[in-house]
Each structure stands twice: as C-alpha cells, then as structure tokens.
Amino acid sequence: MIRKANVVWKGDGRTGAGTMTTQSGVLSNSPYGFKTRFESEPGTNPEELIAAAHAGCFSMALAFGLQAAGFTAEEIRTEAAVTLEPEGEGFKISRSALTLRARIPAIDEAKFLEFARGAEKNCPVSKVLNAEITLDAKLE
Structure with a gap:
C-alpha cells in the first residue's frame, strides 16, 4: 500500500x-x-499532520489489539502533541506525547495499559518517528 x-x-x-x-x-x-x-495563522503544517497521523494510527492499533482479545471500546480518544524544537541550524521533532482516554467495558486497568503500551510501540507511525514517545493512558 x-x-x-x-x-x-x-x-x-x-x-x-x-x-x-x-x-x-x-x-x-x-x-x-x-x-x-x-505562528497562529490559519492553515495546516507538517507537525499538525504528524500529530493527527500518530493519534489516528495509535487509536486504530489499540482498537485492533482489543478486538483480537475480545474487547470492544465504547470510545477511544487520543491526543498527540508533537514538539518541534531548534536543533543546530534547523529544527527537529523531538517528542510526540500521546494522551489516551478510553471507555472499554469489562477490562481491568492492567490489561488496558498492556494493550495501550502495545499500540504505542507497534503502530506504524510510532515506528517511523525518530522521537521520544510518551503515553498517558486512563480508563474512564
């Protein structure tokens, strides 16, 4: 593809x-x-698109992982905050901070975190980023 x-x-x-x-x-x-x-002019930028791609990829990877184990999320909400900072003469994307809030019936916290960490490590966008990736995950 x-x-x-x-x-x-x-x-x-x-x-x-x-x-x-x-x-x-x-x-x-x-x-x-x-x-x-x-600055703050309306329009898009590469970092915003990377953040959207990371949040979308992660959420879908989590949904597939849950599905394989017999769980179905009522809702998965993910925010990815991508940090762009100076490096030498240019810039680098140094971090993508994922914030996950989910409602998943019949799952315990430990199992939820296991699936969330697996999605964080294994979604294709996480694999392509040469940046620190953090995850703050909570069941609601």
Whole structure:
C-alpha cells in the first residue's frame, strides 16, 4: 500500500507559501507556510499532520489489539502533541506525547495499559518517528 501527498511551494522559507494536497482529497491545496507553522495563522503544517497521523494510527492499533482479545471500546480518544524544537541550524521533532482516554467495558486497568503500551510501540507511525514517545493512558 502506498499513500501519497503533494506539496507546491513558492518563494523563500519565511515569506513563501505552499499548498498541500493528499491523494484522498481530504487536503486539497491546503495552505501552509511560516505563519501557519511557527505562528497562529490559519492553515495546516507538517507537525499538525504528524500529530493527527500518530493519534489516528495509535487509536486504530489499540482498537485492533482489543478486538483480537475480545474487547470492544465504547470510545477511544487520543491526543498527540508533537514538539518541534531548534536543533543546530534547523529544527527537529523531538517528542510526540500521546494522551489516551478510553471507555472499554469489562477490562481491568492492567490489561488496558498492556494493550495501550502495545499500540504505542507497534503502530506504524510510532515506528517511523525518530522521537521520544510518551503515553498517558486512563480508563474512564
């Protein structure tokens, strides 16, 4: 399986601007640039998309792990907070902090944490990130 996204960038790094388009069309010429990445201008940025990908991947990996053991979540809510920080002449993504809140009938805390940790380590996005990954998981 191959998934694609395309970017068109015009101009320099600070004053230039770009658009992102995904194969599915969910993003279609979505604007991004210095102000959407480092300030608060509306639009997207690579870190936000990585956070969404990590939260989505993790949640689905957890759901599959639970399903294999006979559990079905009523709700899995995951936030991924991606940290971008200076490194040398550029920047690096140093961390993705996952916050999980879930309602899963008939599961105990220890089993829940086992599945959550497994999803944290084994979702494909976790595997591709060269960053510290943390998990704060709680049953509700």
